[in-house]
Amino acid sequence: MEGIQVQKHENETIKPLDPEEFRKQGHMVIDFLADYYENVEKYPVRSQVQPGYLRQRLPESAPCEPEPLEEILRDVQKDIVPGITHWQSPNYFAYFPSSGSTAGFLGEMLSTGFNVVGFNWMSSPAATELESIVMDWLGKMLKLPNEFLFSGGGGGVLQGTTCEAILCTVVAARDQMLKKIGRENINKLVVYGSDQTHSALQKAAQIAGINPNNFRAVSTTKADAFGLAAEALRSTIEADIEAGLVPLFLCATIGTTSSTAVDALNPLCEVGKEFGIWVHVDAAYAGSVCICPEFRHFLDGVENADSFSFNAHKWFFSTLDCCCLWVKNPGALVKALSTYPEYLRNKASESKQVVDYKDWQITLSRRFRSLKLWLVLRSYGVDNLRKFLRSHVNMAKNFEGLIAMDKRFEVVVPRNFSTVCFRISPIEIGKNQIITMEEATNNFNSKLLESINESGKIYMTHAVIGGVYVMRFAVGASLTENWHVNLAWKVVQEHANALLNMS
Amino acid sequence: MEGIQVQKHENETIKPLDPEEFRKQGHMVIDFLADYYENVEKYPVRSQVQPGYLRQRLPESAPCEPEPLEEILRDVQKDIVPGITHWQSPNYFAYFPSSGSTAGFLGEMLSTGFNVVGFNWMSSPAATELESIVMDWLGKMLKLPNEFLFSGGGGGVLQGTTCEAILCTVVAARDQMLKKIGRENINKLVVYGSDQTHSALQKAAQIAGINPNNFRAVSTTKADAFGLAAEALRSTIEADIEAGLVPLFLCATIGTTSSTAVDALNPLCEVGKEFGIWVHVDAAYAGSVCICPEFRHFLDGVENADSFSFNAHKWFFSTLDCCCLWVKNPGALVKALSTYPEYLRNKASESKQVVDYKDWQITLSRRFRSLKLWLVLRSYGVDNLRKFLRSHVNMAKNFEGLIAMDKRFEVVVPRNFSTVCFRISPIEIGKNQIITMEEATNNFNSKLLESINESGKIYMTHAVIGGVYVMRFAVGASLTENWHVNLAWKVVQEHANALLNMS
Structure with a gap:
């Protein structure tokens, strides 16, 4: 047997x-x-x-x-x-998109198929070299200053996500500073963001051993469109210095997660320079669209920052994960993150003629991620990519227009990109309910959103901005066309009708 | 126009x-x-x-x-x-394999195709649930104690690489300890490994803000087969305590990178327990083969460790990246790594009935990696997987046998798994050269390896173990068959002949 x-x-x-x-x-x-x-x-x-x-x-x-x-x-x-929650559905308007594409998928297939472990140049030269080239291409498309490109002494690297990009730069900044002030002062280092900054910053600071008491989420206001005000940053920094602390790192955001607010880089970088802190610009979502000339102004001032990142897997057709990070001083990353054990020694590294990306990131092993960016750039071409992104912005504009025609709704913060933050306005609820307070409005909108999402017809998520509960309508799924947006609006109205009639 | x-x-x-x-x-x-x-x-x-x-x-x-x-x-x-350096070539014997497979590739395709961002349960329940299930399956295959499985209060999670697994556990251990001794003592924390431990440990400690002076690479000896001796660890720890420092974390290795040495877990965990330090077991390469009963004894003692990891992308057919990490106390990870911003709040998370893997790792966004493990396990079945792994071990044994038949060569350290560390022995070089010193032998072997690799016919890499330069012949590329190994040995002999005749 x-x-x-x-x-x-x-x-x-x-x-x-x-x-x-x-x-x-x-x-x-x-x-x-x-x-x-x-x-x-x-x-x-x-x-x-x-x-x-x-x-x-x-x-x-x-x-x-x-x-x-x-x-x-x-x-x-x-x-x-x-x-599965269908992130690739044309009716997906939640969080931010994870915009897949045929070209991105094919690039990932090639990367998985070759399955090289490109920790250093030697282990697969094409993986390192294509990454450097593509990052320079992208940097030029974004009109980043030459200091961020390899030709200008800086350079770009593909991380998995923004969390990693921020962690790497925080650690680089930390070690630079500790070298100056002594390691015994690690508990004095302070990291700055706004109350709109992505949680990735707090987590990165936490992982890097920054004292949790020294994380500052500087308050923003509706008057500033929820952007971080340079004066608020300055006074926070000054108070910290007064208290004997050492300002270390600022993360400014272009397109915050809650409301796609924009921190004005020029004045913030000025403050950063004055106090000698590392300024990182997180454009995870909105960086992509800055390849369109009419949006590039949102990056004005980036030339004064130390590092810049955006997620090609969010709104640049490059399937998860693919975060593009540029730094002006790769040496700072390498000093903080390099290891060179005997078993990795090789002639090419010793020649100093090559980039060993293992020293630009947290992990040793790394995938051949640049293939998917290369395929996306070549398969669509810059003109089409701009066209795709503009079409998403136009769909969001259309949605905004539909909201404007229904007096029961309001857009809560100005739309900058392809995301609309809106709600049923307090007045309308007042007509049907005795409660007119902000809290009741928030509750109502929360109930409305849950009812919409439960239907399965579309999916949106929420945020609370300045105490106001908003529904976020984020356009960017690759299959979405304008008629999906029109239909989505009908779904919102139907559920609002039903809920308003019930109440 | x-x-x-x-x-x-x-x-x-x-x-x-x-x-x-x-x-x-x-x-x-x-x-x-x-x-x-x-x-x-x-x-x-x-x-x-x-x-x-x-x-x-x-x-x-x-x-x-x-x-x-x-x-x-x-x-x-x-x-x-x-x-490209062809990691998938049957003639690839360098570093450790990155063993691709059809099933792993297909799983990655599905993951890329669905392109969900599974940071929490809600964002795609299947991504979280399949991961928990598959990690339990794998844990059972490895006969991990129940405390590492979800049913036993622990749990498994897929990280990208071992670097991330170690960083997460170091940070969890750090914060647990700082809660006890106060954050002002962060510079007193000490992390332990051996001089054979992967550089991932030093890098993780460095990123986590551990004082670089407090990283201990305890010396190993040939007498201990380059395994970390419990007594050496104990005396290092005692000296640190004497100096006012606080022992924090030990990384023990099953299958070191240089020579696949094994740290004996039982005595090391005993020391770990005695001094209250977190013990992580890094079985990045050799963990896979412990699904075979005859290799399981290498994991004896893991029941006393706090965490355990192996890389399914190394020698388990699951394409880069796919590191399997189990912890006994997920709460420690979650305490150190969780964030819960408003825009991620949802009913499921609040119910506490679900796992939100974002709190078990460095990044927020995460790929649906369990699909490829699921496909590998189902497409091949446990019996075939064991067969594949045993065939690699047998090929390495065959190579070892070939070496034994050529008196000019020697196996430098005992082979534990599918990697053979060998060299031209000093005596043989002595016959042709006046130089008989260890250094000359090292130089000769280095020259030999470079000559072999330059030919492009096979690829091996090197290590230096106890001062001895060795060529590493690591079997595990998925296309390798025994005749490739025989051919590889001929290539080695030919190049040795040529070099010995020249010298």
Whole structure:
């Protein structure tokens, strides 16, 4: 019996990477995904499963015997797809988009297929060199000053996410400063952002060992459109210096997560310079659109910052993860992050003629991420990329126009890019309810949003800005067209009608 | 003229994610990669390009107009492939493998295709739940104690790389300790490894703000097979305590990078317990093979550690990046790494019934990495996975046997897994040269390795262990079969013959 078993196995030897099996199964998954995109509108955008749904459906242990791909794909359809929130749906308007694209997908396929571990130049020269070239291309498209490009003594690197980009720059700034003031003063270092800055900054500071008491979320106001005011920053810094602390790092944001507010870089960088702090510009979402000349002014002042990053996986068609970081002084990163164990020594590194990106990031191993950016840039071309981004902005403008025609709603903060923050305004609720207070309005809008999202027809998320609960309508999913936006507005109105009639 | 141009563009509107275009182009890239695997043996394993080769070939800026995929793939073949070091080649024996597989590739395709950003449960429940389930499956396959599984109060999470896994656990341990002893004592914390521990530990400690003077690389000896001796650790710790420092964290290794040495976990964990330090077990390379009962004993004692990790992208067919981390006390990670801004608030998180993996890692955004592990486990089944791993070990044994038959060579340290550390022994060089010193032997082996690698026929890398320069022959590339190993040995002998005749 056991002999027969062995015989059977010998005849049906499975190889982990047989080219013909790869080809056959690869085509099957391409078709599966193409079908998925064709049908993605049919699924509820926000997943409707309950916590623990999957454990009930899957076995308790991994199978001993192999299972055919057909069966696995059936299970993906049956068990996984219902548990997915469909970020690629044209009716997805939540958070910020994670804009996939054919070219980005193909680039990721090539990267996964070659599966090189490009920690240094030697380990796969093309991975390092293409990354440097593409980062220079992108830097030029964004009209970053030459100091951020390799030709100007700076350089760009692909991180996974903005969290990593900020952590790397905080650590570089920290070590530069500690070298000056002595490591015993680490608890005096202070990191600055605004109350609109992404939580990535606080987390990075925390990981880097910055005293949690020394994280400053400087308050913003509606009057400043929730941008960080240079004067507020200055007085916070001055108070810290007075208290014997040492200002270290500022993260300014172009397009905040809650409301896409913009921190004015010129005055902030001036303050930064005055106090000798590292200024990082986080344009995670809005950086992409600054390749359009009419949006470039939002980056004015970046020439005075120390580092700049944006997420190509957010609104630049480059599938998660792909964060583009440029620094003026790569040496500061390298000093803080380099290691050079014997087993990685090689002639090329010793020649100092090459970039070893392992010293520009947290991890040693790194994927060949530049392939997807290269494919996106070449497959679409700069003109089309601008066209795509402008079409998203125009769809958001259209949505804004629809809101303006319905007096019950209001746009809460000015729209800068492709995201609209809006709500049912307090007055309208007052007509149907006795409660007219801000809190009741917030509650009502929260209920409205939940009702919309539960329908599965569209998906938006919320923010609270200056105490006001807003629904965020973020356009940027790659399949979204203008008629989806019109339909989304109808969904919002229908749910508002129903809720207002009930109340 | 301009009118015609506009007309043309309107007719040929490019969409970033058209399902039919996706299907067509996806099939093209699958075929491109299948052809690549069929031909990968023809390329020199280690890239032979010179620094700067690519900048000479590519334009200085991104194109304005779109380019067809056919042309881009021609350029990949012409400009990128020569600059790749072929980690997927069957003749790749360098560093550790990055073992790709059809199933791993398909899983990555699905993950990229869905392109969800699974930072919390809500953002895509399936991403979180499948990860928890698969990590439990894997934990059971490794016979990890129940305390590391979700059912036992612990849990597993997928990180990108071991660097991240170690950084997260160092930060968790740091904050736990600082809560006890006060943040003003951060400069007293000490982190321990051996002189064989991966540089990831030193880098993680450095990023976490541990005083660089307080990183201990405890010396190992040949007598201990380069494993970390508990007594050496204890005396180092005692000296630190004497000096007023605070022991924090130990990283023990199962399968070191240089020589795949093994730190004996039981006695080390005992010391760890005695001094109240966090013990992390880094089995980046060798963890995989511990799913085979005959190798499981290398993990004995892991039940007394605080955390354990291995890289599924190294020797578990799961393409970069995919590091599996288990912790006994997820609360420690969450305390150190959680953020909960308003825009991420949701009912599921508030119910406390779900895992929000963003609080178990450095970054907020995260890919749906568990899909590739799920596909690997199901497509091959546990029995085949064991078979694959054993076949690699057997190939390494075969190589070892070939070395033993040629008296000029020696195996320098005992082989534990699928990596053989060997060299031309000093005596043989003595026959042809007047120099018999260790240094001359090292130089000779270094020259030999460079000559072998330059040939492009196979690729190995080196290490220096206890002052001895060794060539590392690491088996594990998914396409490698035994005849590749035999051929590799012939290449080594040929180059040795040539060099010995010359000298």
